Amino acid sequence: MRLFVAIRFTPEVQNTLIDCIKELKSSSLSGNFTRPENLHLTLAFIGETSNLNAAKKCMDAISCGKFDITLKGFGRFGDLWWVGLAENPKLSMLVKDLQQRLRDCGFNISTRPFRPHITIAREVKTVSDQIHLNVPNISMTVDRISLMKSERIEGKLIYTQLYAKHL
Ligand code: 3AM
Numbered sequence: 001m002r003l004f005v006a007i008r009f010t011p012e013v014q015n016t017l018i019d020c021i022k023e024l025k026s027s028s029l030s031g032n033f034t035r036p037e038n039l040h041l042t043l044a045f046i047g048e049t050s051n052l053n054a055a056k057k058c059m060d061a062i063s064c065g066k067f068d069i070t071l072k073g074f075g076r077f078g079d080l081w082w083v084g085l086a087e088n089p090k091l092s093m094l095v096k097d098l099q100q101r102l103r104d105c106g107f108n109i110s111t112r113p114f115r116p117h118i119t120i121a122r123e124v125k126t127v128s129d130q131i132h133l134n135v136p137n138i139s140m141t142v143d144r145i146s147l148m149k150s151e152r153i154e155g156k157l158i159y160t161q162l163y164a165k166h167l
Contacts, residue, residue, distance in 0.1 A: 003162075004044065006040040007146070009041075010140045012138060014039055016071060017071075017118060017120060020134075021033050023133050024120060027127065027128075029125040030124070031081075033121045037159075041069075045109070052163075054106070055105075055163075056163050059147060062101075062167070064093065068140065069091060070088075070137055070138065071084070071086075071135055071136065072135065072137055074120075080122045081120050082117035084116065084118075088116070099114075144167060145165050147165075
């Protein structure tokens with residue numbers, strides 16, 4: 001199965017992101033917009049594995065405690081659009097620790113620098129390059145990280161939480 005570790009959002013943050021998606025949709029010709037239930041922040045992409053227990057153990061070893069995140073700004077990687085987060089040393093430390101533990105367990109985790117982003121749409125075609133999204137700087141407390149399974153069922157991307165580690 002294809003796994004990744006992520007932060008899932010409170011209803012308030014999710015609703016804010018849904019508003020951002022609506023705003024982007026209204027300025028786009030087409031795009032593959034993230035379904036509300038799929039909104040997440042990826043902390044580590046594990047990829048194909050059958051070793052669920054090893055991934056869980058790495059998550060269980062994390063001892064960073066709860067912390068807050070705040071939405072801030074938006075951007076794009078090519079035709080992928082994202083909402084960003086305010087600078088967050090606690091989040092950066094968590095990701096560094098988690099990714100290293102996963103590597104030490106034998107998972108092939110990318111060494112690319114972590115750029116926290118919430119993907120709100122892919123394959124977006126816009127009329128103009130001058131699109132602005134209104135992203136309110138709302139916050140939430142992160143009190144768990146989730147181990148997610150990613151699969152495509154009848155063309156639809158489905159994410160299922162398999163495990164949650166409380167911080
Ligand atoms: O959360 P985002 O949208 O940034 O793009 C995939 C998604 O990222 C990413 O993992 C998240 C959950 O699927 N992903 C998929 N394949 C990947 C890979 N080979 C990958 N990230 C790194 N390497």
